[in-house]
Amino acid sequence: MKWTKLILLCLLSLSAVAEDGRVLVELPPMMREHMLHNMRDHLETLRGIVARLGQADYEGAAELAEGRLGMSAMQAHGAAHMAPFMPEGMRQAGTAMHHAASRFAQAARDAEVRGDPATALRALADVMAQCTACHAGYRLQ
Numbered sequence: 001m002k003w004t005k006l007i008l009l010c011l012l013s014l015s016a017v018a019e020d021g022r023v024l025v026e027l028p029p030m031m032r033e034h035m036l037h038n039m040r041d042h043l044e045t046l047r048g049i050v051a052r053l054g055q056a057d058y059e060g061a062a063e064l065a066e067g068r069l070g071m072s073a074m075q076a077h078g079a080a081h082m083a084p085f086m087p088e089g090m091r092q093a094g095t096a097m098h099h100a101a102s103r104f105a106q107a108a109r110d111a112e113v114r115g116d117p118a119t120a121l122r123a124l125a126d127v128m129a130q131c132t133a134c135h136a137g138y139r140l141q
């Protein structure tokens, strides 16, 4: 009975390792904290963007996206400082996310002119695709 349980546990933990193929990126502790802090801010920013789109406040959504996620936010987030610690693929996903957020800001302003949120929502999905792509490939702990 004991052995069966042990073998079962081993098999379970093996499958957990096999399923998680993400690359571990080891950052100095302060930098990891800083990055996770940015991440929580990213999620809060997405919430704010969706809330503004829901109120048809396209300009507000555009400003939030550009200032907190877009190319303007890259420097504020210390991207250049952290980039040397990241594998190339991770760096590219980060840059692609900042670009996608700036494209979203433009799409939101266009949507306001046309009175149609569809293009803005598609551009927002492109931003979120960069979040999930990076999350699928990398972990910090």
Ligand code: HEC
Pocket: 036, 037, 039, 040, 042, 043, 046, 069, 090, 091, 093, 094, 097, 127, 128, 130, 131, 132, 134, 135, 138, 139, 140, 141
């Ligand atoms: C360049 C890569 C990359 C991009 C782009 C990215 N993330 Fe992350 N994110 C990570 C990594 C790595 C972790 C840590 C995951 C782990 O260790 O399990 C993380 C963790 C998080 C966490 C958990 C924070 C915590 O305190 O544990 C949240 C929330 C998050 N990301 C949201 C987002 C959102 C929202 C976006 C897009 C707007 C985004 N991330 C874009 C790499 C990225």
